[in-house]
Amino acid sequence: MATTMASRHAIPGPRSLPLLSWRGGMLKLYQRPFSFLRDLHATYGDVVTLAQGTSTYVCAFGPDLNFQVLSNPQLFQAGGDVSVTKFRQDTAFGKLMSQNLMQMDGEKHRQHRRLMQPAFHRQQIAAYHQDMMSLTQQLLESWREQTQINVHREMQDLTLRIAVKTLFGVYDEEELQHVGTLLRDMTRSMLLTMALPYDIPGTPYHRVLRLSEELTAFMRATIARKRAHNEEADVLSALIHAHDEEGATLSDDELIGHAFALFVAGHETTANALSWILLLLSQHPQVCAELLEELDGALQGSVPTLEQLSQLSLLDGVIKESLRLFPPAAIGIRIASEACDLGGYALPKGTNVVYSEFLTHRLPELYTNPDHFLPKRWASLTRSPYEYLPFSAGRHMCIGLSFATQEMKVVLAMLLQRYRLEPVPNAKISTQLSMRPVPGIPMHVFPQDRSFKRVPVRGTIHQLVELPKA
Numbered sequence: 001m002a003t004t005m006a007s008r009h010a011i012p013g014p015r016s017l018p019l020l021s022w023r024g025g026m027l028k029l030y031q032r033p034f035s036f037l038r039d040l041h042a043t044y045g046d047v048v049t050l051a052q053g054t055s056t057y058v059c060a061f062g063p064d065l066n067f068q069v070l071s072n073p074q075l076f077q078a079g080g081d082v083s084v085t086k087f088r089q090d091t092a093f094g095k096l097m098s099q100n101l102m103q104m105d106g107e108k109h110r111q112h113r114r115l116m117q118p119a120f121h122r123q124q125i126a127a128y129h130q131d132m133m134s135l136t137q138q139l140l141e142s143w144r145e146q147t148q149i150n151v152h153r154e155m156q157d158l159t160l161r162i163a164v165k166t167l168f169g170v171y172d173e174e175e176l177q178h179v180g181t182l183l184r185d186m187t188r189s190m191l192l193t194m195a196l197p198y199d200i201p202g203t204p205y206h207r208v209l210r211l212s213e214e215l216t217a218f219m220r221a222t223i224a225r226k227r228a229h230n231e232e233a234d235v236l237s238a239l240i241h242a243h244d245e246e247g248a249t250l251s252d253d254e255l256i257g258h259a260f261a262l263f264v265a266g267h268e269t270t271a272n273a274l275s276w277i278l279l280l281l282s283q284h285p286q287v288c289a290e291l292l293e294e295l296d297g298a299l300q301g302s303v304p305t306l307e308q309l310s311q312l313s314l315l316d317g318v319i320k321e322s323l324r325l326f327p328p329a330a331i332g333i334r335i336a337s338e339a340c341d342l343g344g345y346a347l348p349k350g351t352n353v354v355y356s357e358f359l360t361h362r363l364p365e366l367y368t369n370p371d372h373f374l375p376k377r378w379a380s381l382t383r384s385p386y387e388y389l390p391f392s393a394g395r396h397m398c399i400g401l402s403f404a405t406q407e408m409k410v411v412l413a414m415l416l417q418r419y420r421l422e423p424v425p426n427a428k429i430s431t432q433l434s435m436r437p438v439p440g441i442p443m444h445v446f447p448q449d450r451s452f453k454r455v456p457v458r459g460t461i462h463q464l465v466e467l468p469k470a
């Protein structure tokens with residue numbers, strides 16, 4: 001690929017620290033991700049290396065570069081995550097980790113995505129509405145006796161139960177609990193396996209290998225049952241029956257990998273998004289009052305139909321604005337499959353290109369008062385997929401976008417009509433690169449009495465959003 005005159009310049013970025021090199025930048029990205037990304041952009045511009053003189057990790061900031069990176073999947077590839085190739089492919093865990101859309105590129109990705117797409121069509125997602133409502137109803141019932149909850153934990157439990165039921169079609173409560181626990185243990189232990197992927201008793205990797213075998217056996221039995229009974233009301237059933245014009249279908253290993261990946265991609269992201277929405281609403285009493293008015297007017301206390309959900313414009317704005325400020329995927333990575341030019345700089349083959357949803361969403365030229373929570377801006381604002389990208393853009397754009405949006409709307413419409421949540425005064429609320437609220441969001445639960453007021457909170461949340469005075 002041709003390089004330009006400008007590409008002869010070295011990529012700007014912080015000085016490389018002895019021994020650490022780009023790892024120094026990576027460390028900062030984990031320690032203080034949001035201020036670090038903003039500092040890099042303000043100091044060095046749109047194309048920045050994590051350490052001068054290296055191009056292992058290069059950040060590409062802003063909508064033009066988002067477009068260049070995300071609309072050219074042949075050049076900037078999503079697959080080949082080094083962390084996944086570390087795992088032995090002949091284990092149940094290795095297979096689980098490699099059979100998913102995010103690890104695929106080119107023709108294979110296109111084919112699998114086309115097979116999976118029907119399970120996520122609007123009409124198909126409508127079939128999951130009843131499950132989303134009844135599981136939300138169950139959770140809200142359980143709050144009747146509670147005065148204080150950790151909102152993040154509650155949202156994790158709810159999105160986990162919704163995922164297990166709608167993805168795998170598990171209806172028996174005991175089985176739902178068992179599979180939910182298995183999946184949760186797996187995803188938690190998985191995070192710790194990257195550092196030490198050796199099968200030594202007592203290590204997280206050893207545990208993950210055992211859990212993967214159990215999970216795979218469960219999924220194999222579920223697939224066999226579904227094939228025999230032709231059950232069709234869940235995502236896994238839709239994937240089992242999926243076929244293209246040439247008659248190609250997904251193998252059992254592929255089905256298992258995709259189903260697991262759907263769970264991992266959809267459960268924590270939606271839980272984080274819902275948690276931040278509830279916190280932001282609690283900090284903006286005026287928005288909360290107006291949202292309740294909208295819900296009262298449209299629903300009058302009833303559970304929402306899909307038709308009604310599509311007409312709640314402020315609820316839509318609240319979700320969009322929260323995802324702008326707290327995108328559950330704050331950054332994404334692609335790998336240059338060959339030497340190329342990006343934003344006037346030469347990148348060698350193999351460069352990891354980091355783009356940032358978070359940073360794009362804070363650009364003042366795209367969003368006035370970018371650090372303020374202003375849901376009504378969405379009544380008149382339209383942004384291209386490369387200017388507003390909480391679900392990413394291009395070929396790997398989130399396949400679960402409509403699923404997640406419907407789930408968030410159902411949960412919020414039902415929850416807010418019934419309860420008012422108020423943070424525990426001065427609770428410390430922070431976050432990290434994963435956009436998970438740390439250590440959680442402790443809140444008091446009141447019946448919905450419309451007495452909205454802002455209760456102050458502490459923590460690094462104040463670096464992420466300008467909150468109104470109490």
Ligand code: HEM
Nearest residue numbers: 101102265266269270273328329391392396398399400404
């Ligand atoms: C608020 C919730 C969610 C957010 C913010 C979100 C965000 C994202 C983002 C940013 C990507 C692109 C990753 C990349 O390009 O590297 C993605 C991909 C994906 N998401 Fe979501 N997601 C959410 C919910 C869900 C749900 C509920 C599901 C499934 C039920 C799901 C399944 C997937 C899958 C399978 C991919 C990979 C698509 C591909 O590579 O072709 N997501 N998501």
